[in-house]
Amino acid sequence: MPNVTTDLTMGRPLTQLLRFSVPLVLGSFVQQLYNFADTVVVGRFVGPDALGAVGATYALNFLVLGFAQGAGIGFGIPVAQRFGAHDEEGFRRYLWNGAWASAVLSIVLAVAMIAAARPLLVLLGTPADLLDMATIYIVVVFAGIPATLFYNFSAAVLRAVGDSRHPFIFLAISCVVNVGLDLVFILVFDMGVAGSALGDVLGTLLSVALNCWWGFSRVPWVRVDRAAMAPSARHLRRLCVIGLPMGFEYSVSAVGALAMQGAINSFGTVTVTAQTTGEKIRQLFTLPMESVGMAVASYAGQNYGARRFDRIRAGIRSALGIQLVYCAVAWLAIFLLKGALVGFVLGDGASPAITSEAVEYLSVISCFFILHGSLMVFRNTLQGMGHSVQAIISGVGELAGRCAGSVAAVAGGGFLMICLANPLAWALALAYCATLVALILHKHRP
DSSP states (O other), X not given: OOOOOOOTTSSXXXXXXXXXXXXXXXXXXXHHHHHHHHHHHHHHHTOHHHHHHHHHTHHHHHHHHHHHHHHHHHHTHHHHHHHHTTOHHHHHHHHHHHHHHHHHHHHHHHHHHHHHHHHHHHHTTOOHHHHHHHHHHXXXXXHXXXXXXXXHXXXXXXXXXXXXXXXXXXXXXXXXXXXXXXXXXXXXXXXXXXXHHHHHHHHHHHHHHHHHHHHHHHOTTOSOOHHHHSOOHHHHHHHHHHHHHHHHHHHHHHHHHHHHHHHHXXXXXXXXXXXXXXXXXXXXXXXXXXXXXXXHHHHHHHHHHTTOHHHHHHHHHHHHHHHHXXXXXXXXXXXXXXXXXXXXXXXXXXXXXXXXXXXXXXXXXXXGHHHHHHHHHHHHHHHHTTXXXXXXXXHHHHHHHHHHHHHHIIIIIHHHHHHHXXXXXXXXXXXXXXXXXXXXXXXXXX
16 A cells, blocks of 8 residues: 655655645644534533533643643654654654553543542532533543543654644544534433533544554554564653653643633623633634644654754744744734624624623734744744653743733733733743754754
8 A cells, every 4th residue: 555654854844844734724623613513512402501511621621631632742752753763663662652651641541530520620610500410521521531642642643754634534534423423422312411522532532543544554664563562661751751741731721721711700701701702713713823833843853853953943934934924814814804703703692892802802812923823833843852841841931921911910901911911921932942942953053
């Protein structure tokens, strides 16, 4: 069968990054569409209380599954480095030890979080009338942690060999299956929120199976190798040094979001609704920036393994150019369509106060999109080169920025500081990541 790998250590960096990024961008949009469809299914066919119960688990869900997602992606970085170095034996050692690390971590995490789910929901102040449904939902989600971690690891392995197209295709297939299973479990078997969560878990397992099938059938270096399959302390240590910090970085971002949400809540229902509306729209516009960042991680990983630091520098310049052009287009789209976008989300019955604040939120934050886009480039370059521990500090910078913006808002800065909290977080993290990348690359100048 044909080989589908792509050597990112060769060819024009701009072309390689654009070609690699497009499937990642499409995959992000498909995931968002699924989340929206899942929300509609639960809200319409189970009820508003069920939707509230699912929403009550968001922070805990983001905190735990974000860790699993980041760790799975991180375990794929050494695989990309060995592929770029044309080290077939090292590639397989990291591949199989990454699978062992994923299995152990996901089982421990799933057992611990299932046991702690209800106490944590109580600690977070989940309303009593939603607590039982929220617990049922999050327990099923946590039982699927192995599926989440293995999906991200298997997709990261395919991206490590330069294939971003097939993980997108398999994700799209699983999202369609997810929606179908949601409807069957909810309408036919009357499983309520548990059916929604179970559909998601089974759809993710399908993605894992498709990723593994494609890897074993189309990637020559992915095969059963008894010597490579043996657990290795050296390889496991390297995987944990890179993968676990990436998981913690995702979780730190979740903590920052929680801190910011507390400040927003203190402004009342109008501001909460307005900021939520604006943030949902903002996330749709910044998803492509994050996808470009994922492409940069694979690109930097391969070229770091090949010791092609000149190509890493060229890739950074190309990626920043891509982000700059996209940010300009995104700003223009928001400038022209912000009123219509807010109206579409809120509907005709929204109060003028909510609409006005949501529009203001978009107007302010869109001016700083380039900070977010640049952060995605430099942070993922750090991670691709294997400096995940240092990347955690950038997450701490984001946490500090959001906390500072939140404190300033409560202290008298008002809604404007709520709008500026995320840009402040991006700026602090960007300053750190850009400086560190520059220092690392300076050491490797010819």
